[in-house]
Amino acid sequence: MKQKIRCPEYFADFTCIGSDCEDSCCNQWQIYLDRATFENYTRIKDPELRRRIDEFVEPNPKDQTEARFGRINLTDDRKCPFLTTECLCILQKQLGVDSLSQTCLTYPRVFNSFAGMLEGSAEISCPEVARRALLNPGGIRFVERELELDSRFALNNTIKLEEPGDYPLAQYYQPLQDFSISLMQDRRLSLPDRLTVLGMFSSKMQSAIDEGNPIGTPAIIAEFDELRCFDGIAGNLSQIPVNTTRQLQLLKSIVDEKLRRGTGIATFRDCHEQMLAGIGFDRDDQALVRFTAGYHNIYFPFMAKKEYLLENYCVNYLFRTQFPLFDKDWSQIFKAFVHLTLNYALIKFYLIGIGLDLGELNDEAIVKLVYSFGKAIEHDSGFINAILKQLEQKNLLTMAQMAILIRN
Ligand code: SF4
Numbered sequence: 001m002k003q004k005i006r007c008p009e010y011f012a013d014f015t016c017i018g019s020d021c022e023d024s025c026c027n028q029w030q031i032y033l034d035r036a037t038f039e040n041y042t043r044i045k046d047p048e049l050r051r052r053i054d055e056f057v058e059p060n061p062k063d064q065t066e067a068r069f070g071r072i073n074l075t076d077d078r079k080c081p082f083l084t085t086e087c088l089c090i091l092q093k094q095l096g097v098d099s100l101s102q103t104c105l106t107y108p109r110v111f112n113s114f115a116g117m118l119e120g121s122a123e124i125s126c127p128e129v130a131r132r133a134l135l136n137p138g139g140i141r142f143v144e145r146e147l148e149l150d151s152r153f154a155l156n157n158t159i160k161l162e163e164p165g166d167y168p169l170a171q172y173y174q175p176l177q178d179f180s181i182s183l184m185q186d187r188r189l190s191l192p193d194r195l196t197v198l199g200m201f202s203s204k205m206q207s208a209i210d211e212g213n214p215i216g217t218p219a220i221i222a223e224f225d226e227l228r229c230f231d232g233i234a235g236n237l238s239q240i241p242v243n244t245t246r247q248l249q250l251l252k253s254i255v256d257e258k259l260r261r262g263t264g265i266a267t268f269r270d271c272h273e274q275m276l277a278g279i280g281f282d283r284d285d286q287a288l289v290r291f292t293a294g295y296h297n298i299y300f301p302f303m304a305k306k307e308y309l310l311e312n313y314c315v316n317y318l319f320r321t322q323f324p325l326f327d328k329d330w331s332q333i334f335k336a337f338v339h340l341t342l343n344y345a346l347i348k349f350y351l352i353g354i355g356l357d358l359g360e361l362n363d364e365a366i367v368k369l370v371y372s373f374g375k376a377i378e379h380d381s382g383f384i385n386a387i388l389k390q391l392e393q394k395n396l397l398t399m400a401q402m403a404i405l406i407r408n
Pocket residue numbers: 015016017018021022023024025026107108125126127128129
């Protein structure tokens with residue numbers, strides 16, 4: 001079915017690279033089955049497929065909603081049991097693409113809709129998406145295309161202008177998103193400055209929402225549009241105090257929490273080991289000295305030439321999550337900003353450690369870290385929510401704390 005869609009340019013040409021993929025999505029993740037697919041699998045007669053279905057497919061014991069009615073359990077080596085030795089899907093090979101579950105069919109694509117226009121984006125946890133999205137020096141460009149789309153693709157979220165319902169800010173969605181993305185792509189400012197301005201903007205918007213005054217939104221957008229064009233803005237932002245000791249403490253405590261919950265994904269564990277080897281928390285009491293040197297001698301010089309890598313990460317994130325929504329909720333714009341900031345700060349933290357371990361940073365290391373971070377952290381919504389709750393309980397959900405995480 002041909003459909004008009006607004007999407008990043010890379011999305012329009014994306015194709016899965018299948019058996020050439022270095023970290024297939026068919027490994028290490030629990031795979032959920034929608035009810036229709038689960039029921040179709042119970043009717044399959046082919047003896048080999050039947051054997052695998054009987055052994056590995058079962059109703060989902062935790063959540064029997066339509067989308068997650070069943071699940072495919074992984075083999076002992078944490079692979080999908082339907083993968084062939086050439087890393088191809090045996091179900092798709094024998095029964096065609098229609099046999100795939102909605103999850104398998106849709107991933108890594110993410111579809112949202114606003115005012116009847118479909119928005120297509122993609123998960124950065126797919127290595128091929130990470131390469132296409134990040135490694136573009138010109139930045140992510142958005143296009144409108146007529147694309148052939150499978151009618152079974154899952155729709156993540158819908159915002160209707162005529163029935164705003166849970167979305168009282170729906171009329172401002174487009175200006176809010178356009179402003180956020182154009183700010184994130186404004187290369188007159190450094191990326192940490194862009195994030196800081198986005199934080200100040202989100203904080204002001206949050207106050208307007210809390211006071212029940214969303215009609216002030218266009219004026220707030222205009223105010224921050226003027227602010228980012230102000231010649232002295234970088235000088236003013238450079239007065240914000242840097243606190244690397246506190247930054248390292250906060251990020252280390254978040255990473256320790258992730259370790260307690262299990263890192264799960266093998267490539268992320270590799271990156272984690274590299275980061276630990278580079279910063280050397282357990283080696284002596286010089287971790288802060290090494291971290292600071294790693295930032296100034298490796299991370300900063302690399303990003304001075306290739307800041308577009310993390311700009312593209314942030315832009316992809318803002319579009320995919322329908323910023324300013326936080327988990328589909330309009331009333332939490334500051335939390336939406338905090339979530340992006342945590343991801344940015346953790347990626348920077350890992351890259352400093354990995355850079356120290358390798359003695360340099362390069363595109364390959366960054367792509368690997370970002371897609372494995374996507375798999376291990378972005379897809380672990382329970383972990384992110386637990387961190388946000390902890391920060392809230394300690395009164396750390398503030399712009400001052402976010403500036404500490406952003407700025408070095
Ligand atoms: S992670 Fe991406 S490229 Fe790799 S197998 Fe999955 S969809 Fe294809």
